[in-house]
Amino acid sequence: MKDKIIMLGNEAIARGVYEAGVKVSSAYPGTPSTEISENLAKYPEVYCEWAPNEKVALEVAIGASYSGVRSLACMKHVGLNVASDPLYTFAYTGVNGGSVIVVADDPGLASSQNEQDTRMIARSAHVPVLEPSDSMEAKEFTKFAFELSEKYDTPVILRTTTKLSHSQGIVELCDRVEVEDKVYERNVKKHVMMPGSAIGRHLVVEDRENRMAIDGEKFPVNKVELSDTKIGFITSGIPYLYVKEAFPNASVLKLGLVNPLPKKLIDDFMSKVEKVYVVEELEPVIEEQVKSWGYTVIGKEIFTKQGEYSANLIKNAILGVKSQCEDRATVPARPPILCPGCPHRSVFSVLNSLKIHAAGDIGCYTLGAVAPLNVIDTTVCMGASISTLHGIEKAKGKDYIKNWVAVIGDSTFLHTGINSLVNMVYNKSTGTVLILDNRTTGMTGHQEHAATGKTLKGEETYAIDLANLCSSIGVPNVITIDAFDVDGLKKTIKESVASDVLTVIIAKAPCALLKGNKFPYVCKAESDKCKKCGMCLKIGCPAITKQDDGTIKIDETMCNGCGLCINYCKFNAINKVER
Amino acid sequence: MKNLNIMVVGVGGQGTLLTSRIIGKTALNDGFDVKLSEVHGMAQRGGSVVTFVRFGEKVFEPVVEEGDVDVLIAFERLEALRYLHYLKKDGVLIVNDCRIDPMTVVTGVAKYPENILDEVSSKRKTVVIDGLDIAKKLGNSKVLNSVVLGASAKYIGFSEDEWLDVLTKTVPPKTIDINKQAFLAGKNGK
CATH class of the missing domain: 3.40.50.920 (Rossmann fold)
Structure with missing residues (x-):
């Protein structure tokens, strides 16, 4: 009997990739697609990696396919925007080894900046799309996608949505099929997309799509x-x-x-x-x-x-009926927040106290937009913080951004932020960029990246030094500082926004959720010293709450011991005590 | 059998996901079709978190509609009240007696409702447990979810052995014993 187990949709896709005999996979994390790579990494037969962004990931998959092996790239819907440059032309060249792109859409915006529909991009790129409904289909459709890819000489998109990626269902396991490598042959007409060859390939694309529309009637997935x-x-x-x-x-x-x-x-x-x-x-x-x-x-x-x-x-x-739900209670909303001990909170508390606007980016730090921190002014897409700030400066002049910074995470900086910083250097920006370096890709659940020193498979590797990277492209002023050094941050940020020198401040402290990252103490409030001023509540730490008498209380099970609140208490009413 | 619909709610980070997964695996071992719907990503960061577990002969939808939940497991009082309308009139609520103020309350925009336990008890059959207290007595506040699971087990079904079997295979090896104790303590209400 085949093994029956319960699997997350994304886990089932990874299993399908494994069973399909895939040899190479590249991806950038993004909810709701992340767990595909995390699960694929458990199969030693498959090489898989985190790429710095989705464009790179897809190009890696393209190279692997051309060379003759089955390859995979996976990403969330907005990641496909980044990868759409190779996608459109990959549709022209077609594949050698089968190649599948898993794209996860996020209707309902569980963790995204828009609700775009991947099928629209696929239509304009003329790439076939399969869409499964549950975990078992997710695995089987993945395998079928590789067959289609090779039969019709095209990349194939497997589209999933949050509900499929993040729901679990029963899956029957099969063995991996080792697929023999296809022979690589130099083929300029097919693989070198200069106008002369692309004209011919465009006809191939159209013909293929027409054939698939007819043959599709017999596909077992319908x-x-x-x-x-x-x-x-x-x-x-x-x-x-x-x-x-x-x-x-x-x-x-x-x-x-x-x-x-x-x-x-x-x-x-x-x-x-x-x-x-x-x-x-x-x-x-x-x-x-x-x-x-x-x-x-x-x-x-x-x-x-x-x-x-x-x-x-x-x-x-x-x-045309409305479901009756007469007893729905009206209760306070509970939006997501930065965790206790989050180093972003420390930086944001400083920006807030200096009344500085921040052009924001994609990551947990987007949560700095809401009360009580109220720091982030803009969030568009990966890497946009730096270029947005540059645009504001060029529109309004350098004095206009004396109370502005760009805020970006370490993984996002390496994703596409670096390009924007090159632009700042090249086009004489005077702005201040804060890299919130928490040593991980935080929001998607702690994935390694090019500056952490570890690969997706957990192997040791070279860790790119962000400060050296910024210096080497010509940023004149690069400062590294502990993200919890509140006084130091205040001074540094004040000076750099006031100056006309392009500055990168790397505020460093590991994500509070990284394993083993708890301080050896917790913070405790002394109610007799508390003057009820509410200053500590302004940092928005979920462990700190106001009691009925107006004094504050710190939940010891929630407190991470970062001590940020102590910086904001003028009356020494908060102390660190041993855990 | 008709599908049994379970909803687990709480605050991101409380361990609701693990609890649902254990329920799902136990149902699978018993031969049922099972679906679970989870929440990952940004919403997990201290936000209101919902997971569903459904099992029976054939399950289509991985989520449960309002008014269709048989067992609602709430790790926090306010979250119990927020999702109470998902529970059938004759369903049962297991609520962990814990209060976590949402940021809207901390910043003074909203007030944490008083007498939640009275309100929910007046509307649905309610079982209240002090999960953290039980977990702390066992010496590890992290086993809270096993306590809550134990308290919920008899309303879901399956034998004690079936539960403990899955629990053993799911929690970190070093914590098997304490999680078992926590499950039993929750089940026996101590």
Whole structure:
């Protein structure tokens, strides 16, 4: 009997990659895609790595594919934007060894800056897309994606969403199939995309997409479930599960291939079912194509383009009823916050006290935008903090940014921040960039990166020195400082924003959640000394709360012992005590 | 059998994820179809965290709709109140008697509701446990989730052996004994 185990969607994808005989994988962490690489790293047969960004990751996968082995790149939806430059042309060159790109969309924005739909990019890049619905399919579709890739000579996208990536279901395991390496042959017409060869490849791309749209009818990833033909659904991915839950007796066309659409299958379904709904989260990608073929279907007229769906949402939209939830309590919101002992809090408390605006970036430090820290003014995409600040300076002059800094994490800096810093050096910026160096990729759950000295597989490697890197590209003033040195930070930041010299301040302290990173003491408040001034509450540490009498209390199980609060208590009412 | 729907809620970092995974594995070992839905990424950072576990003959949706939850396990009082409407009228709430102020309360924008335990008890069958106190008595506050799991076990089903078997295989090897003790203490309410 085959082993049956319960697996996270992302873990199942990793298993599928392993079983498919893949040899090389490259990725950059990003919720909800991160666990694919983390799980893949457990298989010694697969080389896998963290790349500094998704463009690099995809190019690594392309190289491996050209050389003749099966390869993988994985990323979150916005990562595909970074990797779209190689993606569009990879579609032209095609593959040698099969190559799959796993892209994880985030409808509902569990941990992202937008809700873009990968299927839109795939359509414009003419790359086929498979979309599984549960963990078992995630594994099987991954394997099928490699077969398709080789059969049709194209990269294939496996699209997942947060709910699939981060839900667990039962998976039956199979053995790994060792795939023989394809022979590498120099082929300028196919692999060197200069105009002369690309013109020809464009025709190949179009022909391939047309063939796949026809052949797709027979792909085992599509499923027709005909029952009550009065009402039917065309759907795919996670929304299929919601449809089954909401309308168990309806007819369903479940598409596993969502680009190009298997037209004949849809024609057939439309001819058999009276009223058809298209249920897809985010953009009306399937719906608009089906409508363009002259069919009447109901989709985004009643379903939202925002967020995640649910069985009730579908039921309510179709039946026009509102679910009754009379006893929902009104309670205070609990948004995510920086952890106790987070070094970002220390830096932000200083920026707040100096009334400095920060152009922000992607990472836990985005949480510095909200009360009580209120420091971050902008967040756009990976690396944008540095270039945004530069843009403000060029628009308004150097004096305008005397109360501005850019704030970026160590992993994000290496991702794309470095390019922006090169621009600052080249184009004579006078700004101040704060690199919050917490020695890890924090928000996605602690992944190694090029400056940590460890690889994805846990091997020792060279750790890029951020200070040397900044100096070597010509930043005239590079300062490294302990992120918990509040007085030092105050002085350094004040001086550097006032000066006309481009400065990088590397505020260093490991993430509070890294293993073994607890201080040997905890902070304790002495209520008789507490003057109820509330200064310690302004740093927004979740371990510190105000009691009914107005004095403060520090939760000892939550306190990490960083001692930041002590810096802000003028009355010595907080002390460190041994753990 | 009809699917059993379990919802585990708490504050990011309290161990709700591990608890759901243990429930899921135990159900799998018993031969059921199982689905779990988890929360990763930014929301985990001290935010309100929700996971679902569903098991039965065939499970489609990995989440549970409002009003359809059979067992609601809450690691914190405010979170119990926040999600109480997910619980069926005849469902049961297991709530860990713990208060963690959200930042909205710390900054004075909102007030932490009083008498939550009275309110939830008046609306649904409620079991209150002081998980942290039990865990501390055992000498490790980190086994809180095993205590809470123990207290919830009899409303979910499965034998004590089945639970302990999965617990043994899931927690770090050094902590097996104390987690077992914690589970039993939670189960017996001491």
